[in-house]
Amino acid sequence: MSLDRLTNLLRGMTVVSVQSGLGAGPAFWVVQDQTGRSLGLGMDCPQEALLCAHLRWGAGGKALLQAGPYRLSLTQQDGIAVLTDLLCEELARPRCGAPSLLGGYVEALVVHVLRAAIAAHSEGVGLLGGLADLRLARAIVAIHEDPSAALTVEQLADHAGMSRSGFMERFRAVVGQTPMAYLRHWRLDQAREDLGRGDRATEVARRYGYQNADAFGRAFLARYGVPPGEWRKRAAISAFDA
Numbered sequence: 001m002s003l004d005r006l007t008n009l010l011r012g013m014t015v016v017s018v019q020s021g022l023g024a025g026p027a028f029w030v031v032q033d034q035t036g037r038s039l040g041l042g043m044d045c046p047q048e049a050l051l052c053a054h055l056r057w058g059a060g061g062k063a064l065l066q067a068g069p070y071r072l073s074l075t076q077q078d079g080i081a082v083l084t085d086l087l088c089e090e091l092a093r094p095r096c097g098a099p100s101l102l103g104g105y106v107e108a109l110v111v112h113v114l115r116a117a118i119a120a121h122s123e124g125v126g127l128l129g130g131l132a133d134l135r136l137a138r139a140i141v142a143i144h145e146d147p148s149a150a151l152t153v154e155q156l157a158d159h160a161g162m163s164r165s166g167f168m169e170r171f172r173a174v175v176g177q178t179p180m181a182y183l184r185h186w187r188l189d190q191a192r193e194d195l196g197r198g199d200r201a202t203e204v205a206r207r208y209g210y211q212n213a214d215a216f217g218r219a220f221l222a223r224y225g226v227p228p229g230e231w232r233k234r235a236a237i238s239a240f241d242a
Helices: 059-065 079-092 098-120 126-132 134-145 153-160 164-175 179-196 201-207 213-224 228-241
Strands: 014-019 027-033 036-042 049-056 070-073
Touching: 014 079, 014 098, 027 079, 027 098, 036 079, 036 098, 049 079, 049 098, 059 126, 059 179, 070 098, 079 098, 098 126, 126 134, 126 164, 134 153, 134 164, 134 179, 153 164, 153 179, 164 179, 179 201, 179 213, 179 228, 201 213, 201 228, 213 228
Parallel strands: none
Antiparallel strands: 014 049, 027 036, 027 049, 036 070
16 A cells, blocks of 8 residues: 555545635635745635635545644745746736646645645644654555445554554544544545535445445434435535525
8 A cells, every 4th residue: 555645635625716815714825924935724814815725625624624724934945936936926917727727736735735734743643643653644544545444443553563552542642533433534524525415325325334324324413413314405405505
């Protein structure tokens, strides 16, 4: 298994808009001040943002951004600064194909910000702390790559190259919950995204390894306070109203 700590978390991220000024919800931004330019990623753009990209991002974004905001300071010698310059110039003087370019620049810069955040969280806690720990990261990536798999604590410990007890203790201390609780929550968060797209509860239950729709319904109700079918209806109404 390759240790790609971000790809599965980045799936589903869409750049909705790039603008000069603030945007609501998950966002990427560029700040210019006396010390130079810096990049940011979090739930809300700061007032001083030079530009703000509004993001639509599902379960992966929620998992990553709850520990944010993340910031990355740039220098003119930094290759990322060139990409940031291109983003700012395109927004200031857009030409044909601008939306595609703006979205691509933002997506690339988000990856750079998150890479820097993982590197900076070597002693951190939460999901970023787990991804920064190379042993725990292997187990977390295994969960992200196939949430429907019937993974056990022993199998996850093997991915991490640790004893069962050492893995359990380390995972809880760094990530903040047990490995199986993280697996359950990740499955349900992915399932909620699928229901929001209109997938049927029976299909989603089977997709994420639940024995039957009733077991899935009980787990979903316990986590979100509404049955899967009700969530699906609400999502359909919201999409219609939009």
